[in-house]
Amino acid sequence: MPRLVNLYPSRGSALALGALPFLILIAAYLFGSAARLAENPDDKLLPAPSAFVDTLKSYAVEEDRRSGEVLWWLDTGASMKRLLIALAISAFIGIVGGLAIGALPVVRSLLGPFVAALAMIPPLAILPILFIVLGLGEVAKIALIVFGVAPCIVRDVSLRAGELPKEQLIKAQTLGASSWLLSTRVILPQLWPRLIDALRLTLGSAWLFLIAAEAIASTEGLGYRIFLVRRYMAMDVILPYVIWITLLAYTMDWLLRLARARFFPWAESR
Template sequence: MKRFINLTPPRGGRWMLGLAPFALLAMVYISLSNARLVDNPNDRLLPALGTMAESFYHLASAENVRTGDIILWTDTFASLERLLIGVGISALVGLIVGILTGGLPVLRAKLSPLVTVLSLIPPMAILPILFIAFGTGEASKIALIVIGVTPFLIRDLQGHALRLPDEQLIKAQTLGASSWQVLIRVLLPQLTPRLLNATRLALGTAWLFLIAAEAIAAQEGLGYRIFLVRRYLSMDIILPYVAWITLLAFLLDQLLAFTSRLAFPWYHAGEGEKP
């Protein structure tokens, strides 16, 4: 008898199994929404799917009377710009510091305690300090993402560097490589794909910091819009915006995964070999 742990779904059935939980959640929501709307047709807590679709289409197509902008795309571009700049800075700093602390014991002894302490500081706790230091403009929102994400990336890359076989470093030095060449030729190629994976894991945290910052001080952005309409109990806008943010996060995650597989196929060797 084949054990349950060894059972794997066929390739065609994986999509069906993956979509099943979403279909179940949709059915549960529709049932609850219909029940509330029967009792109160004006209920705003669980709007009908058609109502949410209509509101989302209006936000995605109609121009704002005051500014002439289309609200959904203005909010999306503003949030994505802040997110990509913040994550990009975090990735660059994380890669540089991670390589240096992972490859140079002297720097690791000096910087590791600082990085560890910084990673333990709740970024949301210092958000008022960022607003005081940088104002309520773009800099404070980007700084929050950088402060929240960078220490995680540094510690992850440093740990991965320390797990590399010592034989690689010894062989490189035996062949005459300098410290700089070991960092660039040995550590950098092996830590770059790890950086992409770590960034994928950090995306959810980056979105959290972005939405929080936009909710407190912003004039446009996905987080700003959600917290703006909450006072009116506009769940027909809030829920589609949450779904839109989730879709954007998923697409960014898949883009990083595709980039990693395309640029570093050796790093993903052996993945997906099981049927």
């Protein structure tokens, strides 16, 4: 019998092991739901699977009677637009700021402490300020996500730039690199994989800020819908929305991981 630390599951059993917690969760839900519904057929807390099918039909297929829109896709579109714009802006700030802080000691002295302090401000605490200054529209919601995510990305990317071996930077200079070429041809290319890692890690908080902003001031969006139907204890809407959000977030994470392996093969398996 090998030690437990040396025991690697085969591909098949790894898949089975991975699926196990999901199956247990689903089974527990079905069991709990059936038990509660047997006691009280009007129970709203753990709706039966059939209730989800009805909800999905009325939200994702049929048009809303009042607005004439298909709510599910309206919400998804609105939320994804906010999230993707915010992430794109954050990534841009992250790579430019991270490179400048990481590569140039003067910029590091100038902005390093400032960004570190900025990253410590709880973004939700300044949400009221954003709403007051930027209004209740799209800009404030995107600004909240950027504010919550970008400083962390800047710090992470600049840390990576600082981790590059000094030998490499000196070598590049002996090959005749100017500050500009050193930054663009030696440092920047090595920061892209870390930018992707940073985006993956901050994806969770980006969603958090998105839903928080939508819950407070919005007329459509995944977070808005969840908080709207909360009043009616509509678990048959909330749960599918939560699963859908999870699925979207997971897919984004997976795509980022794929992109990293595809575009930066040299950075894999180290």
